[in-house]
Amino acid sequence: MGSDTIPLLTPYKMGNFDLSHRIVLAPLTRQRSFNSIPQQHAILYYSQRASKGGLLIAEATGVSDTAQGYPNTPGIWTKEQVEAWKPIVDAVHEKGGVFFCQIWHVGRVSNYEFQPNGQPPISCTDKPVAPQVRANGIDVAKFAPPRRLATEEIPLIVNNFRVAARNAIEAGFDGVEIHGAHGYLIDQFLKDQVNDRTDKYGGSLENRCRFALEIVEAIVNEIGADKVGIRLSPYANYMESGDSNPDALGLYMVNSLNKFGILYCHVVEPRMVKVGEKVETPHNLLPMRNAFRGTFIVAEGYNREEGNKAISSGYADLVAYGRVFLANPDLPRSLSYMVRKMLQLI
Numbered sequence: 001m002g003s004d005t006i007p008l009l010t011p012y013k014m015g016n017f018d019l020s021h022r023i024v025l026a027p028l029t030r031q032r033s034f035n036s037i038p039q040q041h042a043i044l045y046y047s048q049r050a051s052k053g054g055l056l057i058a059e060a061t062g063v064s065d066t067a068q069g070y071p072n073t074p075g076i077w078t079k080e081q082v083e084a085w086k087p088i089v090d091a092v093h094e095k096g097g098v099f100f101c102q103i104w105h106v107g108r109v110s111n112y113e114f115q116p117n118g119q120p121p122i123s124c125t126d127k128p129v130a131p132q133v134r135a136n137g138i139d140v141a142k143f144a145p146p147r148r149l150a151t152e153e154i155p156l157i158v159n160n161f162r163v164a165a166r167n168a169i170e171a172g173f174d175g176v177e178i179h180g181a182h183g184y185l186i187d188q189f190l191k192d193q194v195n196d197r198t199d200k201y202g203g204s205l206e207n208r209c210r211f212a213l214e215i216v217e218a219i220v221n222e223i224g225a226d227k228v229g230i231r232l233s234p235y236a237n238y239m240e241s242g243d244s245n246p247d248a249l250g251l252y253m254v255n256s257l258n259k260f261g262i263l264y265c266h267v268v269e270p271r272m273v274k275v276g277e278k279v280e281t282p283h284n285l286l287p288m289r290n291a292f293r294g295t296f297i298v299a300e301g302y303n304r305e306e307g308n309k310a311i312s313s314g315y316a317d318l319v320a321y322g323r324v325f326l327a328n329p330d331l332p333r334s335l336s337y338m339v340r341k342m343l344q345l346i
Contacts, residue, residue: 006308008021009022009336011053017174019053019055019098020053021053022319027057028322029070031073033072038074038085043091046099047092047095051095052095053098054098054332056097057100057266058099058101060102060104062106063075063161064105064164066105066122067185068106069107069110069114069184070114076164099174103168105185106185107122107124108122108123108129108188109121109143110146122149123146125148125197127194129239148197157211158214161215162218178229180233181268182236189201194240205252209249209252220262225262229265230265231268232267235268235283250267264294285298295317296316298310299320302321
């Protein structure tokens with residue numbers, strides 16, 4: 001028996017990419033990109049977590065100056081930002097890693113201080129998010145009432161995503177992951193708890209998914225479907241973005257994504273309804289997994305045993321890890337070493 005019998009350590013062909021293992025670095029917001037410009041210390045952070053044939057997904061990266069909702073998160077809408085990303089991407093490639101840039105817009109999860117000229121944040125709605133206790137359990141985040149986007153403005157936001165994807169490729173990234181999860185702008189359009197529009201972007205499931213799919217189509221046309229992934233969280237209720245029928249939402253989205261032939265779909269487990277909070281649930285991602293024709297990545301709350309089971313059972317192709325990857329920068333190698341030591345004791 002060798003480490004190649006451990007499911008998480010088996011190779012996988014993801015489109016044009018030959019991955020040496022199934023462990024993915026999840027996108028983790030770091031808030032260390034001063035003035036929205038990636039800093040040199042990110043070279044160390046990402047290169048430490050890079051491995052030959054390992055997939056890394058960069059922290060959420062803003063597509064425009066209205067996309068920000070947290071201090072010091074990176075952007076990719078200016079030439080300066082693109083140039084700042086280049087040595088970081090190069091460092092990952094020098095280690096043999098595959099690097100995707102997660103592109104996002106926070107929508108209403110923002111306030112005046114993060115918006116150009118102190119304007120209101122934008123969303124599909126004018127309903128504000130209630131104050132939220134931050135992850136430290138102490139501080140409270142407050143959000144400004146958003147401005148509802150006019151129908152004719154929405155193509156401009158779609159174009160922001162398209163340009164951001166093009167910029168990511170210019171910076172050297174292997175592809176992009178569209179952030180359509182966790183209560184941010186795309187998720188705000190998707191979820192009926194938030195989306196109260198009466199135009200072609202609201203109401204029916206098809207209409208609520210239109211914005212997300214227009215973004216996917218624009219990016220596929222710009223950089224190619226083989227370089228595009230998306231992250232979804234149909235079951236989550238982050239930032240007051242829940243949905244009355246997440247099963248239908250998830251299935252409609254993956255079936256629609258199949259029409260574009262994108263590389264992967266990265267989905268948050270139903271048990272993670274809110275940040276850091278596991279719950280018992282009758283739902284699972286198997287229907288989405290079975291319907292989607294590309295690579296299927298699962299995330300949130302996985303330990304080693306659960307990750308191995310997800311791969312061996314066919315529930316997922318890849319498993320994304322966050323906290324454990326933060327604590328163990330060489331996670332794939334550490335797991336391989338641990339397995340070898342365990343086998344020596346048998």
